[in-house]
Amino acid sequence: MTRSRTCAPDPLRRSRAAAGTVALVGFYREHVLPRLVDVTCGGDRMEGWRRRATEGLEGAVVEIGFGSGANLPLLPHEVDTVYAVEPSAVARSRSEHRPRHGGLEVRHVGFEGASLPLEDHSCDAALTTFTLCTVPAVEQALAELRRVVRPGGRLHFLEHGLAPDEGVRRWQRRLEPAQLRLAGGCHLTRDIPELLVDAGFELDAVEARYASGPKAWTWFTVGTALNPAR
Ligand SMILES: C[S@@+](CC[C@H](N)C(=O)[O-])C[C@H]1O[C@@H](n2cnc3c(N)ncnc32)[C@H](O)[C@@H]1O
Numbered sequence: 594m595t596r597s598r599t600c601a602p603d604p605l606r607r608s609r610a611a612a613g614t615v616a617l618v619g620f621y622r623e624h625v626l627p628r629l630v631d632v633t634c635g636g637d638r639m640e641g642w643r644r645r646a647t648e649g650l651e652g653a654v655v656e657i658g659f660g661s662g663a664n665l666p667l668l669p670h671e672v673d674t675v676y677a678v679e680p681s682a683v684a685r686s687r688s689e690h691r692p693r694h695g696g697l698e699v700r701h702v703g704f705e706g707a708s709l710p711l712e713d714h715s716c717d718a719a720l721t722t723f724t725l726c727t728v729p730a731v732e733q734a735l736a737e738l739r740r741v742v743r744p745g746g747r748l749h750f751l752e753h754g755l756a757p758d759e760g761v762r763r764w765q766r767r768l769e770p771a772q773l774r775l776a777g778g779c780h781l782t783r784d785i786p787e788l789l790v791d792a793g794f795e796l797d798a799v800e801a802r803y804a805s806g807p808k809a810w811t812w813f814t815v816g817t818a819l820n821p822a823r
Pocket residue numbers: 630631634657658659660661662663664678679680681684704705706707721722723724727728729730779
């Protein structure tokens with residue numbers, strides 16, 4: 594008996610394989626990544642850093658890249674409202690379990706940092722932690738934060754970014770393509786202070802140094818930046 598063979602690729606099998614890959618990538622992004630972020634950006638190791646970023650916040654605060662609400666337990670009693678902007682449904686639902694002070698209202702207002710559904714000057718402050726590395730249209734997101742934060746209000750931030758040492762920078766450039774794929778679009782080479790200044794913020798209380806861990810990921814900048822009157 595002879596079997597018929599063909600060398601031509603089976604289009605149906607190929608499209609099924611492509612659909613499988615797309616589903617797997619979607620599953621990784623939506624279900625695995627938020628949990629991975631909680632492990633890598635969370636825990637006791639980060640608490641001191643997060644405390645530094647959140648101290649002095651008050652009133653209404655917009656937080657883009659809210660994630661699973663890792664900052665909620667640290668928000669001062671003077672904060673009454675958080676306008677949370679976060680695209681991941683899994684991360685948003687994980688935030689429900691975070692402890693927070695009793696007078697705090699969390700309002701999920703959007704999915705995209707570059708387009709905030711908030712009035713001009715409607716917030717007293719903004720908060721970003723490990724987010725400016727990831728938001729695709731970061732310049733637009735910073736312009737939006739300047740628009741919604743009242744003049745004289747501050748952006749409080751804790752971010753990793755471009756290291757000052759050329760040897761570390763070389764590794765950051767080498768690792769960035771893999772990092773972008775595995776970490777949901779997270780860049781290693783964004784110069785956070787430069788981005789803030791270019792957006793028109795004035796850096797006031799800023800500390801930058803290596804945290805513990807591999808240097809390509811741990812050049813941290815923490816502090817506040819003033820939103821001056823235009
Ligand atoms: C590394 S995580 C940090 C989460 C949280 N801020 C923390 O400190 O644990 C980056 C977050 O930015 C969110 N994100 C990605 N693109 C975004 C966008 N365009 N606008 C707002 N948030 C975005 C991701 O879903 C993710 O939750």
